[in-house]
Amino acid sequence: MKKMPKFIVATVASFAILFSLIQAQAAESTLDTVKARGYLNCIIGNSFVGFYTVDEKGNWSGMDIDICRSVAAAVFGDKDKVKFNSVQWAQSFTSIKSGAGDMLSKGMTWTLSRDSSQGLDFLDTYFYDGQGFMVRKDSGIKSALELKGATVCVLTGTSSELNLTDFNRSNKLNLTPVVFDDASVRNTAFFNNNCDVMTNDRSGLAAARSTAPNPDDYLVLPETISKEALSFAVRQNDSTWANVAKWTFAALVEAEELGINSKNVDKIRKTTTNPVVKRFLGLEGDLNKGLGLPADWTYQIIKQVGNYAELYDRNLGPDSALGLVREGSLNELWKKGGLLYSKSFR
Amino acid sequence: MDTQHTEQSGELLKFVPRPSRPPVTITYGPAGWLKKNMFGNIWNSLLTFTVFALLFLLLKPFFEWTLIKAVWTASTRRECLAISPDGACWAGIFPWFNNLMYGLYPDALQWRVNLGFCIGFLWFVPLALKKITNKMFIALSGVTLFPFIANYLFLGGERSTFHYIVSCFALAYLLLIYGNIFLKYMGKKQFEQYIEPFTGRLYRKNTFLSAHLMILLLLTIIIAYLLGNLTLEYVSVDVWGGLFLTIIISSVSIVMALPIGIVLALGRRSEMVIIKWFSICTIELVRSVPMITVLFMSVTMLPLFFPNTMELNKLAQVLVAVCLFAGAYMAETVRGGLQAISKGQYDAAKSLGLGYWYMMIFIILPQALKAMIPNIVTSFISLFKDTTLVSIIGLFDIMLMARNIAIDKNWLGLHAEPLVAISVLFFVICYTMSQYSQRLEKKLKTNR
Numbered sequence: 001m002k003k004m005p006k007f008i009v010a011t012v013a014s015f016a017i018l019f020s021l022i023q024a025q026a027a028e029s030t031l032d033t034v035k036a037r038g039y040l041n042c043i044i045g046n047s048f049v050g051f052y053t054v055d056e057k058g059n060w061s062g063m064d065i066d067i068c069r070s071v072a073a074a075v076f077g078d079k080d081k082v083k084f085n086s087v088q089w090a091q092s093f094t095s096i097k098s099g100a101g102d103m104l105s106k107g108m109t110w111t112l113s114r115d116s117s118q119g120l121d122f123l124d125t126y127f128y129d130g131q132g133f134m135v136r137k138d139s140g141i142k143s144a145l146e147l148k149g150a151t152v153c154v155l156t157g158t159s160s161e162l163n164l165t166d167f168n169r170s171n172k173l174n175l176t177p178v179v180f181d182d183a184s185v186r187n188t189a190f191f192n193n194n195c196d197v198m199t200n201d202r203s204g205l206a207a208a209r210s211t212a213p214n215p216d217d218y219l220v221l222p223e224t225i226s227k228e229a230l231s232f233a234v235r236q237n238d239s240t241w242a243n244v245a246k247w248t249f250a251a252l253v254e255a256e257e258l259g260i261n262s263k264n265v266d267k268i269r270k271t272t273t274n275p276v277v278k279r280f281l282g283l284e285g286d287l288n289k290g291l292g293l294p295a296d297w298t299y300q301i302i303k304q305v306g307n308y309a310e311l312y313d314r315n316l317g318p319d320s321a322l323g324l325v326r327e328g329s330l331n332e333l334w335k336k337g338g339l340l341y342s343k344s345f346r
Numbered sequence: 347m348d349t350q351h352t353e354q355s356g357e358l359l360k361f362v363p364r365p366s367r368p369p370v371t372i373t374y375g376p377a378g379w380l381k382k383n384m385f386g387n388i389w390n391s392l393l394t395f396t397v398f399a400l401l402f403l404l405l406k407p408f409f410e411w412t413l414i415k416a417v418w419t420a421s422t423r424r425e426c427l428a429i430s431p432d433g434a435c436w437a438g439i440f441p442w443f444n445n446l447m448y449g450l451y452p453d454a455l456q457w458r459v460n461l462g463f464c465i466g467f468l469w470f471v472p473l474a475l476k477k478i479t480n481k482m483f484i485a486l487s488g489v490t491l492f493p494f495i496a497n498y499l500f501l502g503g504e505r506s507t508f509h510y511i512v513s514c515f516a517l518a519y520l521l522l523i524y525g526n527i528f529l530k531y532m533g534k535k536q537f538e539q540y541i542e543p544f545t546g547r548l549y550r551k552n553t554f555l556s557a558h559l560m561i562l563l564l565l566t567i568i569i570a571y572l573l574g575n576l577t578l579e580y581v582s583v584d585v586w587g588g589l590f591l592t593i594i595i596s597s598v599s600i601v602m603a604l605p606i607g608i609v610l611a612l613g614r615r616s617e618m619v620i621i622k623w624f625s626i627c628t629i630e631l632v633r634s635v636p637m638i639t640v641l642f643m644s645v646t647m648l649p650l651f652f653p654n655t656m657e658l659n660k661l662a663q664v665l666v667a668v669c670l671f672a673g674a675y676m677a678e679t680v681r682g683g684l685q686a687i688s689k690g691q692y693d694a695a696k697s698l699g700l701g702y703w704y705m706m707i708f709i710i711l712p713q714a715l716k717a718m719i720p721n722i723v724t725s726f727i728s729l730f731k732d733t734t735l736v737s738i739i740g741l742f743d744i745m746l747m748a749r750n751i752a753i754d755k756n757w758l759g760l761h762a763e764p765l766v767a768i769s770v771l772f773f774v775i776c777y778t779m780s781q782y783s784q785r786l787e788k789k790l791k792t793n794r
Contacts, residue, residue: 046740047753054750056442058450058585083584086740091646098649184752184761211423211759213431321755 030102030234030241031292034075040082042068043092043101049207050315050322051107051127051230052084060084063315064105067126067232067249070305071103074248074297079304089157093118096235103245105232109159120233123246126308127316128330128339130224131163132202134209137219139196144223150196151176153186163226164199187211201228206322243291251298253342254280255307257333262306269299280345287345308340412766422756438757439767442747446768449587449742455502455579459590462499465520466492472523477530484523489601491516500594503580511570518565522558537561583661587742589771591661595668595743596730602669603729604722607676612706614681625677632674638735640667645739664736672729679721683714716790723783727776744768 034040044052044064052062065084072082087095092108095101097119108114110122133152135141144167154161156179168175178195180186187208190198198208202220209215232249234242255261258277260268269281278284282295291297305311312331316324332338373382385391415433417426426435439446448456469488472478494512498505505513526536538557545556586594613625632640644667645660687710695705715722737746748764751757 046746047750049753049758053753053755054450055754056445057453088738088740091642091739094646094650098646098652100649182749182761184749184759187759188761207758213427321758 030099030238031075031244033099034102034241038076038081040068040072040075041100041102042071042082042084043095043104043106044068044084044086045089045092045106046086048107050203050320050324052086061315063127063311064107064232066305066311066315067105068103070252070301071245071248073300073304074244074251074293077294077296077300079300093120096120096233099235102241103232103234107230108233110229110231110233111159115233119236121236121238121242122231122233123242124249125229125231125339126249127203127230129201129203129228129230131160131199131226131228132205132224133221134190134198134200134205134218135196135221136193137217141219141221144221144225145171145173147173147175147197149174149176151178151194153178153180153190153195153198155180155183155186155200159226159228160200167225183208184211203316203322203324206324210321210323240292244293247291248297248301250342250345251280251301252305252308252311253333253340254345255298255302256309256340257335257342260302260307261310262302262304265299265302276345423758423760426760434763434766435757435760436763436767438751438754438760438763442751442754442757442764445588445747445750446744446764447588448590449747450585451581451587451590452585455581458499458502458578458581462496463593465495465499465517468524469520472527475527478527487519487523491519499578500586501581501583502578504577511566514570514573515562515566517569518562521565521569522561583659585742586661587744588747589744591736591741591743592730592733592745595661595665595733595736596726598665599668599672599729599733600726603672603676603725604680606669606673607678607680608711610673610677611680611684614677615684628670629674629677632670633678637668637671637732638738640671641735641739643667660739660741664739664741668729668733668736672725675725676722679718679725680714682721683718684710686717687713719783719787719790723779727779730776730779731772744771 042064044060047053048062048064050062051064052060054060068082068084069079073079075081085095085101087101092101092104092106093114096104104120105126107127110125114120115122133144133147135147141147150173152164152175154164154177161177161179164175164177167173175197178189180189183200183204186198189195190208191212198205200208202224205220209218209220212218232245234245255265258280260277260281265281268277269283272278272281272283275284279287281299282288282297286295288295288297294300306314309326312326314320316322316326318325326332328337330339332340334341371378371381384394411432412434415430417429417433417435417437420426420429420435420437423435423438426437444453444456448459451459466488469484469492472484473481478484491512494509495516498509498513522537526538529536538554538561541557541560542553545553545560549556610625610629613621614629616622616625641664644663648663691709691713692705695709700709734743734745737743737749740746742750745768748768749761751764752759752761754760
């Protein structure tokens with residue numbers, strides 16, 4: 001009986017410590033945590049051509065990688081102060097909630113349910129995509145509406161699968177989905193005639209087409225059946241940190257609008273007299289104060305990572321594995337008819 | 347006596363020749379074997395031909411793909427396809443071979459992994475030698491001391507003095523083992539016996555042990571002096587991968603599975619209620635969920651219970667999960683062995699006046715484990731293969747590395763070849779394990 005009170009005291013004490021820890025972590029912004037830690041934790045997936053891939057030397061590259069690197073460049077002035085954690089789809093939400101990751105950028109589509117009930121705040125879209133179909137040229141099919149009774153290769157558990165079901169129902173096409181877990185396996189199945197059609201985001205289709213034994217045998221149909229806004233996100237209810245991530249991306253777009261890129265930024269910084277550019281590069285004013293970032297944060301982003309156009313060309317553009325043409329797509333600047341529009345740097 | 351031929355019918359015995367024997371059928375050599383097993387009668391012959399035809403139909407495309415039409419040198423997959431569109435493109439494996447072995451471990455530091463594995467291997471070589479007597483002790487020392495060296499080599503970075511000294515001690519121990527083996531095969535006395543006269547003056551009792559310790563101490567000091575507090579470059583666990591990581595995870599879990607399993611199995615058979623129910627709950631809970639769930643739990647749920655700022659090591663989380671899982675399965679295997687031991691053994695042990703632990707350690711468990719060797723090795727093999735599941739939670743083990751080749755810019759879409767390559771590798775390793783177990787069984791069965 002003598003030991004009982006001791007046990008209770010110990011339990012109460014440990015709970016008290018636990019609660020105080022929880023309290024402590026709730027009060028702190030991720031920005032402070034990241035600064036104190038000295039590097040950024042970025043959540044990505046296992047591999048996604050053009051968005052995040054690792055080479056045999058262990059270097060990550062891709063669109064999402066560059067977004068995370070820009071944030072690191074803004075916060076630390078060093079694009080390499082970032083650690084990439086590749087996680088499975090289901091795990092991405094918990095890793096943000098638990099604080100294992102500071103930001104999530106893994107080619108995730110911004111949807112209402114993910115934004116509202118997964119503890120995430122989506123901030124901005126860095127790539128506008130949409131679901132399409134790919135068929136063999138010799139099938140003679142020219143439109144997705146001609147796909148009556150076809151078998152469709154699709155990745156299971158993705159929004160592509162759900163969109164396909166919707167499209168099938170609304171157009172009464174009687175499609176048979178053939179589901180796969182792994183994109184490479186799905187591609188091989190399609191190239192080996194195991195299904196008539198393959199569906200995925202158009203960027204994914206482009207990547208798949210480039211792996212075909214003979215890419216010219218395949219045709220991507222003109223229809224786009226869904227909206228896939230690939231966006232980055234941070235933990236919900238952390239505006240200080242959200243601002244940093246959001247405006248880092250805005251800086252990438254703004255730099256392209258202003259015609260500043262990694263090659264000319266040094267020269268422009270020295271010679272410019274344009275007040276807009278001066279303010280943007282932190283030579284005038286104190287835009288950085290509210291964000292809690294160093295004055296040269298935009299300069300570091302552009303110098304080390306580049307502007308949006310450079311990111312796009314490097315990872316998704318015609319010279320990359322995906323070979324996606326930017327002209328005329330939604331991923332152009334608003335001035336050229338696209339959707340990229342940076343809010344005012346003022 | 348053959349009455350038929352020797353029957354007396356009057357005066358003389360009439361000669362009746364025996365019916366001649368059928369011609370000799372060849373029952374030896376390859377020809378005989380073929381005739382006996384494959385072409386015994388018409389149906390057998392038909393069956394043989396059908397099976398061979400089927401095999402030919404199945405294997406021909408496979409061999410064509412893997413060998414005849416395969417491409418061995420190319421710089422991109424596109425090039426491979428240009429050379430031979432329906433052959434395997436092995437060229438993609440070679441640039442990634444290092445990654446399949448070591449993951450993202452820096453190229454310049456991979457010698458540390460090799461060295462570590464060599465030392466680990468050296469530790470277990472004496473177990474196969476005939477003249478060595480204290481094998482149990484060497485194995486135990488390997489299991490307890492080697493992790494320090496491995497940790498020092500694989501992870502690197504600043505280490506505490508304690509860790510450094512233990513690593514030196516481990517090296518000293520290994521050196522002593524080999525020194526003694528050398529002396530033994532030369533037919534000389536052991537090192538300890540040379541020193542015993544000196545140490546005997548210091549300590550009257552346990553002269554051998556004190557000599558042993560003295561040598562180890564001396565060697566440790568010499569090694570520590572030679573290495574001079576060497577600090578290796580830090581290599582984060584995040585870049586560990588490939589076969590290296592697979593072997594780390596599986597060997598840790600294999601080593602941990604047996605003790606955990608034995609404790610849980612004994613606990614389950616214990617008469618102490620709390621221990622008994624604790625063991626039952628652990629075993630049943632872990633066994634009734636898939637391994638992937640245990641892994642997911644440890645990686646996604648565990649961080650929720652820890653404060654934000656605490657950096658959890660993914661590998662450690664995985665190791666805990668896999669050890670727990672392997673332990674629970676091993677517990678049931680060991681329990682099967684325990685139940686196979688007749689009650690007479692327990693009674694005999696007790697009548698000798700042995701307590702619970704003496705009885706278990708010296709009488710029951712050796713018999714139980716011996717009986718369970720095939721099962722234990724089976725679970726080791728399946729454990730080794732199960733570790734590829736960690737690729738799903740984003741550890742760069744050999745499986746994930748193989749899948750990454752398909753997403754490399756140069757080798758986009760190359761996914762079948764890496765899988766074939768690593769399945770060959772897995773076959774070699776698992777087959778070796780099973781052969782070793784059969785050898786072990788034969789060796790241990792001799793006294794029964």
